[in-house]
Amino acid sequence: MSSASTTTVRTLVAGVPDTALVRDDLPFLRRRSRLRATAPVVPAAASALDLAPPVTAPSPARSGRTPLPPLLAGLPGVGQGDRRLLTVEDPVVQLTRVQSGVGGLRGELHTTRADAQVVVAYELADRSQGVVRAAQPYGPDDRRPVVHLAGLRFTIDLRQVRTLRRFLVVVRPGDPAAGPVEGVLVVTTAGGSRLEVPLDPLDGARERADGPTGRTATVALTGHLVRGALVLRAEHARQVHPLRDLLAAYGYRGLSWRDADTVLAR
């Protein structure tokens, strides 16, 4: 006991918490220790509550803590209330951690085609995959859905963004013979930032240049959670109509299919 309190005193004086005994009886200490990195030496704290500006460079990240990984550099963002068109030349946007974590990410397809369908495929952090579509609008379940589809609108619950790995939004015609759907997919964040993905008829022309036929489904948008931030990309790509083949082309191979177009619900 005396040695324990000596250690505690030494910790208080020298400010080296990593040498402190593990106090399993104090829940918050237990939780803190998880956050602590393999810490190098912590500099002795200045006198308590000394508000004088630091002599050295302004506030480097505290040693003894794991800094959050930085967001990807060089990707454009979107400001509050701003509107951005995600074109073929400029298809990527990176949301901030706050934009990626507050409220919902909402998407709505604007089109004049009556037979247009929106399908969202997703992969969760545990690598499980699923598809939401009109017949099956909640994913992964309806109690606390991460992805919800209502008609031509989808919502991603950003409170649960950390359980998400990636998602993919497909726009396709109900009747493949009628040709691809034209329109625009509008994605909004809680602060009123607005991203517009035009479903360009030229997307098909680009595809036709290298020869495929029968590609009537448009892969409108993909999203990936990267270090706590959502990176969205307008794909401007045409794909074959059957969902199974379309999703397999984007790496969604963890699904079971009743037929080429119907996923087996979990």
Added chain:
Amino acid sequence: MAVNLSKGGNISLTKVAPGLTKAVVGLGWKPRTTDGAAFDLDAAALVVDEAGRALSDQHFVFFNNLQDPSGAVVHQGDNRTGDGDGDDEQIAVDLAALPANVARVVFLASIYDADARRQNFGQVSDAYIRVFDAEDPRNDAKTVVFDLGEDASTETALVFGELYRNGGDWKFRAVGQGYASGLVGIVADYGLAAA
């Protein structure tokens, strides 16, 4: 015996807890018994400057951004039900490590999915915020408590309190300000570009 504050009251932490450098702010609540959906409250902290604006969106510390860039303000994780004893969520603040341009650290909580579940703080009882010394957590005499009572009713997000600089001191103020506009409203109020 902990020091109790009433709404609007403030107190010098240097006086209550001499030598305090690492404070832990605990927020707690109990959902009233309802037959509706479960309550999920999320605590968050905003690190703001003299003008009351968040320094950047990285200075909004919440479940998707568990610490500020200096590492001085650290969210300790999420509790989704409000069940169990003790604080429901805790945020640790290393006062000595806060950069000089930080004037205040504001603590708030919001109800997840409040609109869809038709929930608000009127349905939450025993909400409180307390500040204690990380190195002396069991010492009640060095603990400051603000019991929110039944003040908030229709709000879906609530600023519980704030730590602020006053000369050479850190003080704590009991705020208890509700926001019907939810987390989005609070975040917008503090000048965050994101939400």
